[in-house]
Amino acid sequence: MTARTTFTPAPFPGRRSFPFIAWVRSRLLARWYDRHLQRRDLSEIDDHLLRDLGLTPEDVRRECAKSFWRA
Structure with missing residues (x-):
């Protein structure tokens, strides 16, 4: 009988933390x-x-007709 081991995946080396993602999201909003x-x-x-x-x-009508996410 073989021994069972639990597999725990290694964390991704380039993975960003949650505070960074929250910061990016808040900046985007x-x-x-502002736009x-x-x-x-x-x-x-x-x-x-x-x-x-x-x-x-x-020009003003065209700019104001854009959605807020479009630059």
């Missing part, structure tokens, strides 16, 4: 929220200030 706020603010700018920025109303 913060970036998305949402910037597009909302851009949509409220009047035509006079858009001309100063060199933007057209069509």
